[in-house]
Amino acid sequence: MKELAQRLKEKNLKVTPQRLAIFQMLSKTEEHPSAETIYKSLETTHPTMSLATVYKTLDALKKVHLIQELNVGEDCFRYDANTNSHPHIVCISCHEVYDMDSIDLDDVRSKIQKETNFQLVDERLYFYGICPKCQNNKYPPA
Amino acid sequence: MKELAQRLKEKNLKVTPQRLAIFQMLSKTEEHPSAETIYKSLETTHPTMSLATVYKTLDALKKVHLIQELNVGEDCFRYDANTNSHPHIVCISCHEVYDMDSIDLDDVRSKIQKETNFQLVDERLYFYGICPKCQNNKYPPA
């Protein structure tokens, strides 16, 4: 945990128990939780923490690029502590979101850069489909 | 316009002036307007149309794949009558959203398919950067 505290300090963010808890939770999870989900998952260990603090913390972490915000097409945002640029793949049946770390996008990026003359700074790539688990499930959720 | 009416009919959607107006507006614009923007742009020609109708119409069009819904990371959705799968590029300075029709993504898709064993059905690719116009502008908006 010392490491996370260090990373907060480097960004001139005060190290509070709430921030540590949120950042740590996001760093450890494989999911890509929403603010609400983060709030609920911490309510036993941090019963006094408010939802507003979760939002404010996520905003602070986002601004210094310690986390990234995702929008998969739902009514709320999700958050990811993996700030390396990587596509996400979403199962439209069970709504799980997976990281796709090993896709090389340099060709695509340079093509886009050439065609648009944009100065590229960021990207969000979402793929949608049915995960192997749900393909084999005759009664998938929703 | 006959063409648009035809496309609505084929999807078993009743052809109403409101739906035509919204679909036509979306088909002609280069922007990727939000529901609010669509509503405002039609308020002179269709003063009685309500925002709820705009939302309901967009939902209906989306469900039959006559339009697609985008989320660029803002607090609201944007809509695009170009339903061919294509990446979008967003200027983080002026907030314009441009279509990128000519990027070939077959390699990326097949790689993702192989790695995940997902049955792919859709995708949303957003790139962010500074557009050529804003690169030359010393006083860009926001």
Next chain:
DNA sequence: ATAAATGCAAAACCTTTGCACGCCT
């Protein structure tokens, strides 16, 4: 000591819903 972060409640905002009326087919 000082500035920043928290927690609470209220507000803001986008989007959805219910229902009566009207229009399309």
Next chain:
DNA sequence: AGGCGTGCAAAGGTTTTGCATTTAT
């Protein structure tokens, strides 16, 4: 005629904001 679509207003849900109090440095 019948059902679907519209418009209005109210509700719903997520996110933001203001402010007093507490906390980190």
